[in-house]
Amino acid sequence: MPASPPAPRRPELLAPAGTLDMMRTAFAYGADAVYAGQPRYSLRVRNNHFGQLDTLAAGMAEARAAGKLFYLVANIYPHNAKLRTFEDDMAPVIALQPDALIMADPGLILMVRERWPELPIHLSVQANTTNYASVRFWQSVGVKRIILSRELSLDEVAEIRDACPDMELEVFVHGALCIAYSGRCLLSGYFNHRDPNQGSCTNSCRWDYKLHEAAEDAAGDVQACGGAPIGNPKDAGAVGTATRSALDTAQGLALGGGPRHLGGSKLWLLEEGTRPGERMPIEEDEHGTYILNSKDLRAIEHVQRLVEIGVDSLKIEGRTKSPYYVARAAQGYRRAIDDAVAGRPFDVRLLGELEGLASRGYTDGFYQRHSTPEQQNYLRGHSESGRSLLVGEVVGWDAARGLAEVEVKNGFGVGDRLEFVQPGGNTEAVLERLFGADGEAIQRVPGSGRRVWLALPADADPARPCFIARFL
Secondary structure, eight states: OOOOOOOOOOOEEEEEOSSHHHHHHHHHTTOSEEEEEOTTTSSOOSSOGGGSHHHHHHHHHHHHHTTOEEEEEEOOOOOHHHHHHHHHHHHHHHTTOOSEEEEOOHHHHHHHHHHOTTSOEEEOGGGOOOSHHHHHHHHHTTOOEEEOOTTOOHHHHHHHHHHOTTSEEEEEEEEOOOSSSTTOOOHHHHHHSOOGGGTOOOOGGGSOEEEEEEEEOTTSOEEEOOSSOBOOOOSTTHHHHHHHHHHHHHTTSOGGGSOOEETTEEEEEEEETTSTTOEEEEEEBTTBOSSSOOOEEEOGGGHHHHHHHTOSEEEEOOTTSOHHHHHHHHHHHHHHHHHHHHTOOOOTHHHHHHTTSOOSOEEOTTSOSSOOHHHHHHHHHSOGGGOEEEEEEEEEEETTTTEEEEEESEEEETTOEEEEEOTTOOEEEEOOOEEOTTSOEESEEEESSOEEEEOOOTTOOTTSOOEEEEEO
8 A cells, every 4th residue: 555645844934023022922823933133234124122132132032932933134235334343233142042044145144154154044035036046056155044036936936946955945925025126126215315225115115106197209308298197006906907097098199199109118207295296207018017016915825835845934024013913914824834734725714814904905926927716716705704903902801800901903892793813713703892991881992092891702711812803
């Protein structure tokens, strides 16, 4: 009787940690490891509590005690001034023994390999590794793990795994996407002199932009054609609709009175909301305009394939997000990984649960150029009732009254269908009673900045973390 094939390897679930609370939440909801950065040498200067050495030491100690891993990010491309301070600044940090250093710059990698040769190095996505020859090169200089470029398809990831079977591979599965090639964006530096590759990106791609139709005048200069600007893509996912509508409208225009045709493309002027009158020429072809707002990555439907490929780590982006974000994302991807390893089919309800997170709309990025019929059914058929809004977090428990104290994040009230999100599983219930801070019965709480009391469902555990979401 032939032996059954071995069970697929369980990949690591890697979550972001901008604060200790976020790290603890990630571990509670299923993450195997977290990553955090030193502000001066990583791409997250703002909202980064791990810039304080005592906080970083506490985080690493807690992770170690819990049997979890803590990776430290130092993935900038530094100018000379930062090279001169790097080793002295990093020495006390590396003395805390992070489980790996996530790096991108070859020079910094060389410095670390020379001074701390035993420290594992993971190659950042900022290095844009897109092929197995590059993986082999980095392996030859002592890099332990490669975080592959976001611009790869599933088939390309599989080809790299086949060609490099003894190298650890990591991929992003959830979070913000950059509108440039994995972080190589110049918009923030152009507008605000804050360099994305030095950790101070202002997310200029997310600002309010308008498109003006343009044409060349007799002198060859680009001039606006007049009329109202086309599109005002403030809302998530609106860019493609706005610009595509603009193109459709412009199709019937004569060359002299509308956008100039350049090999099937058109010429446009881009105006940023806080700089009226400053119109920058851009070109848009049949594939779209690429310097505007990207949708967020959500690849939970591809976890099963990534597990089958043998990817070692699945990574969630979002060090500046909230504990609720990391709780929901870690919980969803933990379930998807466990199902894939156990041979269970993908649970389409996970798509709906992730809809409750704030996002700019979702895309599966470059993983799959065209969805299969099965995937199309996933994306169209998941329950819209899965959409929800964070309304509170349990911060205390009164055993005598059997009530939980809730810090309110958004309005909710009696009669609302709530979801109680906990590490051990989620419970749904219709809220029947709600009490104000002084114990008085109330019908609704209008919004954040307040604390209220309510009863937890019978299946909920008051001793464990609990976020409360309201179904929309």
